[in-house]
Amino acid sequence: MSSTSEADAESVLRLVTPSLDLKRHKGQAGKIAVIGGCREYTGAPYFAAISALKIGADLSHVFCTKDAAPVIKSYSPELIVHPVLEESYTISDFSEEERKQVQERVVGEVDKWMERFDCLVIGPGLGRDPFLLECVSEIMLLARKFNVPFLVDGDGLFLVTNSIDLVSSYPLAVLTPNVNEYKRLVQRVLNCEVDEENAEDQLRSLAKQIGGVTILRKGKSDLISNGEIVKSVSIYGSPRRCGGQGDILSGSVAVFLSWSQQLISGHESLSENPAILGCIAASGLLRKAASLAFTKHKRSTLTSDIIGCLGESLEDICPAS
Template sequence: MTHILDLFKPMIPNLLANLHKGQAGRVAVLGGSKEYTGAPYFAGISSLRIGGDICHIFAPTEYGTATALKTLSPELIVHPIEKSDPSDIIPWLLSLHVLIVGPGLGRSSSAWGCASEVIKAARNINLPMVLDGDALRLVCDNLDIIKGYDKVILTPNFGEYKSLSDSVKKMIGDESNSLLKPEQIALELGNITIVQKGKEDIITDGQQVLSVDEEGMPRRCGGQGDILAGAIGTMYAWSNLYYKYNFSEDAKECQYPIAMLSSYAACALVRRSSYLAYQKTKRSTITHDVINHLSQSFEQLFPEDVSK
């Protein structure tokens, strides 16, 4: 694991006195619904706790979702979206480094319609994306929305992965009863990146495969996937910024694509945070306990002084 993390370490932005707000990552989360207010909050606050500079959350006004999110943290920039109107979101995309779609999105037709239009717009400007939660269900209904777009990362849990496998099997005419391997799904969808969450996290772009078996915790509190989405989004923003401003011949020779490296680093970080939280609070561990250990975990995994 150390070797892979060493490949990612140069992409962590140095904390310099002459940096401007936003240069260490501008991330946005599209999600939230009447049932799920915590999910976009967990993703967004995790992004900030890891070291992202700015996090926007686009959430619906219906049922007071956006208002509730505004009360959870003044650090998050919450945009109330009227009637799931994508035109309230799309103009912001050019100012972002990564868009996370799905935490708490829900399955209403209006939410899915809005998310679909935003994903298409983000793809049109080559904006890196992380799709999680209900955005994965949306993708299973319309694989073309992400097929061939190698700047997207999908983060399915077991149930979402089965649905994704079934959709891809239907697309290729596979009538077997077995699940497709993640590398086959990634390949069939045009070398997108898949993070298959489970006992081990499997990360693949269809060409290469990485696994993260860092010990986590046995407690299955809700929200861990949202933390991971925020972590992957932030680290993916960093890696894209690194290559934008520090591209060199060495960068061309990197062993793994930056989407895979970012996902690997994020999986290791969240697993370490979960482990540390569980050692302290055991059976009572909740999502905030994991978030509160992100800083300690980051220092353990990336011990160099990045402030120099």
Template sequence: MNVKLTPVIVKKFIPSRRPDSRKGQNGKVAVIGGSYMYHGAPTLSSIAALRSGVDLVYTYVPNVIVSSVRAISPNLIVVPMVDSKLTRGSANKMLGQIPEGLDSATIGMGLAVADDEGLKALVKSLLSQDVRLSLDASALTRSILPLIPNANVVLTPHAGEFQRLFGILPSNSIKQRVSVVEKFAKEHSVTILLKGSTDVISNGAKTFINPKNLAAMTVGGTGDVLSGVVAGILARNRNPLESAAAASYVNGIAGKMAQKKVGLHMVATDLIDAIPAAMKPFDRVA
């Protein structure tokens, strides 16, 4: 049985904020991505994570694009990766720079992976430090599946990435999409957020659906924004299923707002601009 997401459900999944909280207590997030071609993807994820309500975002990108990313926003803490692609060496160097008390990380947006061993080392080490993970794009490889059962991990594939991971291409049928997501989420003991006109989110035991049907959301970068929101909510809510469901819903509401404002001419930054208004009904100070 699947449950359609509603504001009442989502409000339970987004934690309140203490009025006397200090910087860092509302979430520290790492975004690991980017390559020579793709400086925008990790930047979009990073700003989306900030807009979701976390206090600090550390953006790890290859040295070749550090200046470009820093120029886009002064709100980001940009950390150079030593290689132009993710290698075992650059992963180990990066792990030595991870700040204390990191809550969550999202990995893969625009990331050039030279060596799966580097990716595996990164995932394994972060999980051992109790960092919750959102994996997208280049981080969605079969090699990471043995590392993530029963861990605080969300996979965020679109249909093609889902096929790369599990060998089955989801159809447009909601019933079939729910079936395959539940099957593989249960088989691998992980939370899966299958992106599409209707998002399907499942941990194999419980499933949520989020119909969006937004023609403008096909523009590049909207998935990167979603990854940032997943990591942002995951930094404050330790439950991967609840965090993924809430992020899907917020991303969809922001999409509706952006599409209403600019029509079919939306870009990913329009989506980010709408996140605060999309999350406002769920803001609580307690």
């Protein structure tokens, strides 16, 4: 039986957004890392990482391939960019032993930083190179070892859909599939097709089947479930469907999830699930920013215009002072 309720996204945003306090030091408002960026895609990891900063995180890192790094750095001096990922073509002449060494080096480069991160965003613009995805599987296992929450999006979902054990039963994992990514997840995990008539129940079953991970199914309404409850966020956004809006969402979920975790760990009386709160807050803010950007730019609204409206939209709900 379906029991979806529309979340009060503005109240959640007010609850989880920390006040700006002169006693807080750099890092306390969030340290986020995006794992993504390859020869084809440099925009997606940039959108995710810069959105995290624009909302209020203190530090935003990007771990990408060597080709992508100078491009991403040139978009913004605010991002800390690590050119560490390798694609198969750079190691095509290598022996099995040498490939193993490269993999260990790649994973070691992320390992050095792992404990410092509040949340990882795995997948925006990652590409689908098999060697690169093998390394990213190891990075997911490492995050689990250190109990670092992670969100999986884009090509990260391609990896996870084919190796569901990577996220299975990890309560700190959030999946943010778009229409295609959701279809593939449902087919692979539930062995059936997407059922729009019973969308909420199917989402709940999917999240339960993957061991209680949180899933945010993007669409006309965003639907969120951890296998127990289902929440929706349907406030009006924008009729423009330009690429990159999902990347804003992924960086935003990472920040709000970190803030929700901080809030809940300081208040024993709060029993909410930080991943669910993070998804509701991010979805609500993205939609509000998209709506504002559309009123300003109409048909020419682009992802960068929506990013430009994140601060104003959050300020409207939670004034800085």
